[in-house]
Amino acid sequence: MGMAAAAGFAADLTGNWLASQPLNDGTSRRTYLNLRQEGSRISGTIRTSQFYYKITESTGGPDHFTLTGTEEDGKTTRHVLYEGKMVGDELRLTTRRRPDAPLVEMVAHRAPAGEGAMPARLALPSLHKVPYNGLAKTPPMGWNSWNKFASRVDDAGVRQTADAIASNGMKDAGYVYVNIDDTWQGERDAQGNIHANKKFPDMKALADYVHSKGLKIGIYSSPGPNTCAGYEGSYGHEVQDARTYAEWGIDYLKYDWCGARNIYKAEDMQAVYQKMGDALRATGRPILYSLCQYGLDDVWTWGPQVSGNLWRTTGDIRDSWASMSKIGFSQSDLAQWAGPGHWNDPDMLEVGNGGMTDTEYRTHMSLWSMLAAPLLAGNDLSHVTPDIMQILLNRDVIAIDQDPAGHQAKCAWKSGDQEIWVRPLAKGDYAVALFNRATDSAKVTAKWAGLGLKGTPKHARDLWSHQNVKMDGPEYSADVPGHGVVMLRVGR
Numbered sequence: 001m002g003m004a005a006a007a008g009f010a011a012d013l014t015g016n017w018l019a020s021q022p023l024n025d026g027t028s029r030r031t032y033l034n035l036r037q038e039g040s041r042i043s044g045t046i047r048t049s050q051f052y053y054k055i056t057e058s059t060g061g062p063d064h065f066t067l068t069g070t071e072e073d074g075k076t077t078r079h080v081l082y083e084g085k086m087v088g089d090e091l092r093l094t095t096r097r098r099p100d101a102p103l104v105e106m107v108a109h110r111a112p113a114g115e116g117a118m119p120a121r122l123a124l125p126s127l128h129k130v131p132y133n134g135l136a137k138t139p140p141m142g143w144n145s146w147n148k149f150a151s152r153v154d155d156a157g158v159r160q161t162a163d164a165i166a167s168n169g170m171k172d173a174g175y176v177y178v179n180i181d182d183t184w185q186g187e188r189d190a191q192g193n194i195h196a197n198k199k200f201p202d203m204k205a206l207a208d209y210v211h212s213k214g215l216k217i218g219i220y221s222s223p224g225p226n227t228c229a230g231y232e233g234s235y236g237h238e239v240q241d242a243r244t245y246a247e248w249g250i251d252y253l254k255y256d257w258c259g260a261r262n263i264y265k266a267e268d269m270q271a272v273y274q275k276m277g278d279a280l281r282a283t284g285r286p287i288l289y290s291l292c293q294y295g296l297d298d299v300w301t302w303g304p305q306v307s308g309n310l311w312r313t314t315g316d317i318r319d320s321w322a323s324m325s326k327i328g329f330s331q332s333d334l335a336q337w338a339g340p341g342h343w344n345d346p347d348m349l350e351v352g353n354g355g356m357t358d359t360e361y362r363t364h365m366s367l368w369s370m371l372a373a374p375l376l377a378g379n380d381l382s383h384v385t386p387d388i389m390q391i392l393l394n395r396d397v398i399a400i401d402q403d404p405a406g407h408q409a410k411c412a413w414k415s416g417d418q419e420i421w422v423r424p425l426a427k428g429d430y431a432v433a434l435f436n437r438a439t440d441s442a443k444v445t446a447k448w449a450g451l452g453l454k455g456t457p458k459h460a461r462d463l464w465s466h467q468n469v470k471m472d473g474p475e476y477s478a479d480v481p482g483h484g485v486v487m488l489r490v491g492r
């Protein structure tokens with residue numbers, strides 16, 4: 001009996017376990033398994049930075065067990081599967097981040113009770129209007145590291161990108177923000193100040209460098225304890241982080257909900273974003289404020305209230321025609337919410353990343369410009385083909401995006417896979433884009449009377465061929481290549 005009890009105790013999985021996996025940027029990814037074993041049933045929670053799973057199924061015991069963790073955030077359900085055994089006083093575990101991801105092995109040791117628990121919801125300020133910061137009178141233009149580099153962004157890469165933008169014509173065309181996305185963060189010090197990880201030895205020096213090129217620099221954080229990639233977020237340090245960014249000389253913050261979803265409720269969102277809006281304002285430095293919460297909670301109705309200069313309207317873009325076109329062509333109903341200082345953000349550009357044809361990338365650039373979307377290039381600017389450069393540098397198309405009136409285009413006509421979008425411009429011109437979403441080329445006819453224009457166009461310019469187009473009747477037809485566009489600027 002004594003023996004059995006002792007053996008039973010030694011082999012009990014109950015407890016708080018920590019597996020810490022070092023990453024090559026000097027940070028580590030921590031997984032906490034808070035387990036309770038009752039006979040043949042194991043319950044509890046698993047937390048890997050921003051992911052917080054409830055154990056919903058288990059098999060086995062200390063000699064060999066499996067755990068299924070489930071996370072539900074109202075919209076999506078995620079599962080994670082762990083398999084493991086207890087050896088001495090450690091857990092040897094294997095897991096997959098996604099069903100199709102490679103197997104990860106890890107070893108967990110006992111951790112103090114309570115360590116790694118998901119922190120509590122913070123009290124939030126009552127709602128008020130955060131004054132407009134005066135920025136983004138036209139949609140922001142620049143570059144962001146995520147689409148191409150994800151966790152591979154580093155100091156050298158950001159400097160190279162700034163060099164490229166300053167010398168390849170992009171700066172002159174209006175691309176000014178060089179934005180570092182997720183994975184720059186290191187640990188906090190004893191005073192709670194955030195430091196960058198090994199990839200960014202000196203943020204202030206980097207900001208100085210980017211500024212010396214006549215450009216501006218952006219950074220990324222989350223209202224949660226962790227970001228989407230599992231790095232340190234601004235939870236409980238909002239004011240302090242805003243001050244740090246201002247001290248470094250940061251000009252742009254993308255603030256990503258991801259890691260906050262297990263802490264706050266959807267209805268807390270406005271107050272959560274207001275808190276950072278106030279914190280940025282209190283620094284006295286103009287910092288452009290980009291809200292990233294994928295269009296939840298009708299963000300366009302309250303984004304300007306928290307001094308948001310742009311807000312994502314959808315989930316993440318991918319470098320494919322399917323993803324880009326699904327996002328881009330779904331934005332018509334949001335047109336009324338865009339305007340100088342505050343823009344809808346259908347996510348960053350994939351132009352030049354290789355997953356679409358040049359025709360498709362021209363459509364991407366045209367559609368985003370019709371939508372008055374931010375133009376944040378997301379490709380490797382040290383290797384750009386001349387054709388891709390021409391797409392990014394098309395001044396006629398950029399002028400549509402940057403039109404000072406700030407009206408967003410709407411879909412004015414649609415028949416099957418063909419759509420005509422119209423954007424009213426300052427001084428009475430219009431941008432008119434004839435899109436063909438089918439794979440085969442198609443003739444698309446703009447019948448002016450049905451498109452909501454004031455009057456019939458007398459002159460027009462094709463913004464990709466850079467030719468004047470003859471306008472002499474009630475309609476205009478063009479052969480539009482599959483997945484392509486004919487984009488015009490028309491006037492009276």
Ligand code: GLA
Binds near residue numbers: 146256292
């Ligand atoms: C989310 C955002 C992306 C990117 C990643 C970084 O998915 O929507 O744009 O910032 O997080 O982890």
